[in-house]
Amino acid sequence: MGYEALDFYEVDSLLSDEERMVRDMVRDWVDKEVIPNIENACREGVFPDEWRAALGEMGVLGAPLKGYDCPGLSYTAYGVICRELERGDSGLRSFASVQGSLAMYPIWDFGSEEQKNHYLPKMTSGEWIGCFGLTEPDYGSNPGDMITRAEEMDDHYLLNGAKMWITNGTIADLAVVWAKLNGVIRGFIVEKNDPGFSAPEMKGKHSLKASVTSELVFQDCKIPKDRILPGVKGLRGPFSCLNNARFGISWGAVGAAQSCFHSAKDYAMSRIQFDHPIASYQLVQNKLAWMLREITKAQLLAYHLGKMKDVGEWIPEHISLAKMNNVDVALEIARVARDIHGANGILDEYPVMRHMANLESVKTYEGTHDIHNLILGRHITGIQSFTREI
Amino acid sequence: MNIAVLLKQVPDTTAKITISNGKVDENNVSKWSMSPYDEYALESGLQLKEVTGGSLIAITCGPERTKKMLTDAAAVGADKLIHISEDKVLDSTQVQKLLAATVEKSGAEVVLCGKQAADTNSGSTGPGVAEILNAVCVSMVSEVSINENNFISTRPSNSGAEKVSSNGISVFTFDKGISELRRPNVRGIMMAKKKTIETIKPEEIGLEIENSDRITLQSQNSPPEKEPGQIFEGVENIPEIVSKLRNEANVI
Numbered sequence: 001m002g003y004e005a006l007d008f009y010e011v012d013s014l015l016s017d018e019e020r021m022v023r024d025m026v027r028d029w030v031d032k033e034v035i036p037n038i039e040n041a042c043r044e045g046v047f048p049d050e051w052r053a054a055l056g057e058m059g060v061l062g063a064p065l066k067g068y069d070c071p072g073l074s075y076t077a078y079g080v081i082c083r084e085l086e087r088g089d090s091g092l093r094s095f096a097s098v099q100g101s102l103a104m105y106p107i108w109d110f111g112s113e114e115q116k117n118h119y120l121p122k123m124t125s126g127e128w129i130g131c132f133g134l135t136e137p138d139y140g141s142n143p144g145d146m147i148t149r150a151e152e153m154d155d156h157y158l159l160n161g162a163k164m165w166i167t168n169g170t171i172a173d174l175a176v177v178w179a180k181l182n183g184v185i186r187g188f189i190v191e192k193n194d195p196g197f198s199a200p201e202m203k204g205k206h207s208l209k210a211s212v213t214s215e216l217v218f219q220d221c222k223i224p225k226d227r228i229l230p231g232v233k234g235l236r237g238p239f240s241c242l243n244n245a246r247f248g249i250s251w252g253a254v255g256a257a258q259s260c261f262h263s264a265k266d267y268a269m270s271r272i273q274f275d276h277p278i279a280s281y282q283l284v285q286n287k288l289a290w291m292l293r294e295i296t297k298a299q300l301l302a303y304h305l306g307k308m309k310d311v312g313e314w315i316p317e318h319i320s321l322a323k324m325n326n327v328d329v330a331l332e333i334a335r336v337a338r339d340i341h342g343a344n345g346i347l348d349e350y351p352v353m354r355h356m357a358n359l360e361s362v363k364t365y366e367g368t369h370d371i372h373n374l375i376l377g378r379h380i381t382g383i384q385s386f387t388r389e390i
Numbered sequence: 391m392n393i394a395v396l397l398k399q400v401p402d403t404t405a406k407i408t409i410s411n412g413k414v415d416e417n418n419v420s421k422w423s424m425s426p427y428d429e430y431a432l433e434s435g436l437q438l439k440e441v442t443g444g445s446l447i448a449i450t451c452g453p454e455r456t457k458k459m460l461t462d463a464a465a466v467g468a469d470k471l472i473h474i475s476e477d478k479v480l481d482s483t484q485v486q487k488l489l490a491a492t493v494e495k496s497g498a499e500v501v502l503c504g505k506q507a508a509d510t511n512s513g514s515t516g517p518g519v520a521e522i523l524n525a526v527c528v529s530m531v532s533e534v535s536i537n538e539n540n541f542i543s544t545r546p547s548n549s550g551a552e553k554v555s556s557n558g559i560s561v562f563t564f565d566k567g568i569s570e571l572r573r574p575n576v577r578g579i580m581m582a583k584k585k586t587i588e589t590i591k592p593e594e595i596g597l598e599i600e601n602s603d604r605i606t607l608q609s610q611n612s613p614p615e616k617e618p619g620q621i622f623e624g625v626e627n628i629p630e631i632v633s634k635l636r637n638e639a640n641v642i
Contacts, residue, residue, distance in 0.1 A: 002402070004420065017458075018579055021579045022576060022579055025575070025579065028573070029573060057573070057575060058573065058575050059575040059576035059577050060576060071576045072580075073576060
């Protein structure tokens, strides 16, 4: 039996024909090309280059961006794409999130006309891979205190510092790097062959194993003057990118959860213990019913948020809620799915343990679960609780 | 050159089929898809179009739901979409008449379709349309190319393959082709959305379709449930197992 996505409230019937066609295209590709190869990619710790090429050919990179050969789809369609990719693997969705929302988006929104024309067509086609350098070894949730500095010289900028936990870093052709210039955070485009720039891969991950994670190191890295993003100053730059990526994650988590539910249901229906399928026992039914309940709620959150993004009536706190909730429940669903699979759940024959390990990262990156709660706490009370005088 | 591809929408091969009142319950089919052999025909049609610079006309006959399949065909490159709308239950000959008349009207010089549909498996559409059009028909092909004024089709067999040359209006029915149907992309999907589907009623092409009284589908049923396997434990059962293998399974 093929994959039938759980959609209890038929939320997908609210999608446009175009959004449904994009969904089917990506779902079909994930079935044929990703799922048969994902375990091998994880074992080898590589992001298959064919996937980069296929995402470019399908035309889904930078999905909601308009112009410069970009797809120009709705934000809802972008969400659907993320969901279908993450049904395959969170690492695959991470690749697309970083390329579209974190590397293409800042160039599209804050770049010069020359920068847009130069980079965006080759990034949407997948020819050039981008990454996003914000987090540093000592500055994760608190990026405002970053150490990386840019200095203005006669005919170039000089970058010094290091970024960490950078998806796509080692395989990237360009990095959008956030650094302080005279104390103000600015965006810079660094190309892979710029002198003084290196991107060593971080090894030994138990999570997102089919995704490349790197450090970015700048040692007197010289970049031409025309590589600064002219359109933004301060944290608004990186946070605008993160808003879009987090929106995609709120949909992506639904895909991972649907995959876990699908596997858990199939397993429970066919696994016989005490002469009957374990799906016939109340404890297992209770778990499946809880999964269905949380997935349905997560779908509705994601769909409504998509509509809000499409009409432009949203605030970052709306995205925080959806990212935080949907990843949280997806992780818990993956854990319960592993439990239903019994010992078999730890094998790579089933996707559940891989999703579970992946979602541990997804819960932490792009604003940790706790930080999103603090964002909501500030919204409710008007009192920020990120920091205080001690 | 105008290339016509005849497409049929069938229950997806992964969809669960339920029978109610002796018939497949179409309302209960979770997913409808283009019949797999038709996909090979469509891909071959797209390749012919790329070589000849012609126009590809996707034609289907069926209820409203089949329009989605035409839009899917447009997303991979079909230029013109024709939906023959007829609510009556048709037999194969009636469908062939409607398709043949539509092909004739479209001015197509070559017609491609699957060798059989994945639901009825009757395998009569291609030859039937060819008969009505008085066209050449080459069945079970895996690829079709064009060489000056001739179509060259390849028909593989267990012992090799044969190449058939034909000219004039030709109908090719596809077995598994050499290339799978290409994946759509976002650009194709956005273009397909804007493409109009021409709807044709039988009377518009001068055909009066009566209720079929020559062929009626009596009933459909699910495949019989497989009998459960038998399990034997212990050496004392060996004589019985041997006897069953010899007399019931006829394998020794």
